[in-house]
Amino acid sequence: AQKITQTQPGMFVQEKEAVTLDCTYDTSDPSYGLFWYKQPSSGEMIFLIYQGSYDQQNATEGRYSLNFQKARKSANLVISASQLGDSAMYFCAMLTNDYKLSFGAGTTVTVRA
Amino acid sequence: EAGVVQSPRYKIIEKKQPVAFWCNPISGHNTLYWYLQNLGQGPELLIRYENEEAVDDSQLPKDRFSAERLKGVDSTLKIQPAELGDSAVYLCASSPTPTGEQYFGPGTRLTVT
Numbered sequence: 001a002q003k004i005t006q007t008q009p010g011m012f013v014q015e016k017e018a019v020t021l022d023c024t025y026d027t028s029d030p031s032y033g034l035f036w037y038k039q040p041s042s043g044e045m046i047f048l049i050y051q052g053s054y055d056q057q058n059a060t061e062g063r064y065s066l067n068f069q070k071a072r073k074s075a076n077l078v079i080s081a082s083q084l085g086d087s088a089m090y091f092c093a094m095l096t097n098d099y100k101l102s103f104g105a106g107t108t109v110t111v112r113a
Numbered sequence: 114e115a116g117v118v119q120s121p122r123y124k125i126i127e128k129k130q131p132v133a134f135w136c137n138p139i140s141g142h143n144t145l146y147w148y149l150q151n152l153g154q155g156p157e158l159l160i161r162y163e164n165e166e167a168v169d170d171s172q173l174p175k176d177r178f179s180a181e182r183l184k185g186v187d188s189t190l191k192i193q194p195a196e197l198g199d200s201a202v203y204l205c206a207s208s209p210t211p212t213g214e215q216y217f218g219p220g221t222r223l224t225v226t
Contacts, residue, residue, distance in 0.1 A: 004155075035214060043202060045156070045217035091155050099169070099211040101146075103155025 003027075004092050004104035012110050013082045020067070021077040021107050023092030033095040034075040036066065039106070040088040048090075051075060079109075087111045115139065117218035119205050125224045131193035134221045138186070138207030145182060146215060147190050148204040156204055162188065163211065195225045 003026040013019040025034065036048040051059045051066045059066045067076040079086055092104045118137040126132050138145050143164050148156035159178065161169040164185035173180065177196070182188040192199055202222050206215040 033212065037217075042219065043222070044219045045204065045206070047214045047216065050214055093155070095212065099161065100158060101215060103157070105153070106155055 004094050004102055006092055006104035006107050008107045009105075010108040010110070012112060013079075013086075015084060015111055015113050016081055018078060018080045019082055019109060021079070021090050021092070021109070023075045023077065023104060025073050025075060025092075025094045027094060027096055029097045031097060034066070034068070035093040035095065035101070036064070036075075036077045037091045037093060037103075038086075038088045039091060045091070049077065082109075082111045084111050084113060117205055117207055117216055119203075119218035119221055121221055122219060123222050123224075125226065126195055128197055128225050129194040131191065132195050132223060133189055133191045134203050134205075134223075136188045136190070136205030136218060138188070138205070139216055142207035142209050142216070143185070144208045144211050144213075144215075145188050146206040146208075147180060147188070148206065148217075150202040150204055150220070152201070159190070161211070192223075195223075197225050199223060200225045 005024045032053045034051045038046045049061045049064045051068045058068050063080045065078045087110050089106045089108050091106045093101050095101045120135050145162040147159040150156040160173045160180050162182045165182050180190045202220040204220045206217045208215045
C-alpha cells in the first residue's frame with residue numbers, strides 16, 4: 001500500500017523566515033509524482049508544487065521549493081520568506097501508477113507577525 | 114478561468130435522510146474525483162471518473178453512496194441513508210488528465226445529526 005507520512009502536526013514560524021515541512025513516502029512503483037497542497041481555513045485545496053520521480057532537479061515555484069531526496073524517499077516543502085497568508089494546513093500527496101492520489105495527515109503552519 | 118464549483122457549501126441533515134452534492138469541474142477537464150475529508154485528516158478518494166465512466170470506485174461504500182456523471186461534465190454524489198459517521202467535508206476535484214495536478218473545489222461540509 002502507498003503511504004505518505006507527515007510527522008509534524010503543527011509548526012510556528014516567524015514572518016519573513018523560512019520553514020521546512022517534512023514528508024516521507026513509501027511506494028514500490030518505479031514512477032510516481034509528489035504534490036504539495038495548501039488548505040486555508042476556507043477549506044479549498046490549493047495546488048502548490050509538483051515533483052516527478054524522474055525529475056533530476058528539485059522543483060521550485062516562487063517562494064515554494066521541494067527538497068526531493070529519492071534515496072531517502074523524502075519530499076520536503078520549503079517555504080521561504082513566510083507571510084501571514086501562508087498560515088494554513090499543508091498536505092503532501094503522492095500519485096502512483098494506479099492514478100490514485102494519496103494524502104498525508106497534514107501539517108498546520110501558523111505564521112507569527 | 115472558473116474553478117471547480119460545488120454546492121451546497123454546507124448541509125445539515127438528520128440521520129437516515131438522503132443528501133446530494135453537486136460538482137461542476139473546470140471546463141475541458143475529463144477526469145473528476147470525489148474525496149472525503151474527515152476533520153484533521155487528508156482527503157481520501159471515493160471515486161474517479163474519466164469522462165462519464167467511473168473507472169475507480171473501489172473506495173465508495175456502495176451500500177449507501179452513489180455517484181453519477183451524466184454527459185461527462187457535472188457530477189452528483191448521493192448518500193442514502195446518511196449516518197452520523199458521514200459527517201465530513203466532501204471535496205470534488207478535476208484534472209485535464211489522470212496524471213495531472215488536481216484542482217479542488219471549496220467542498221461541502223456535511224453535518225449529520
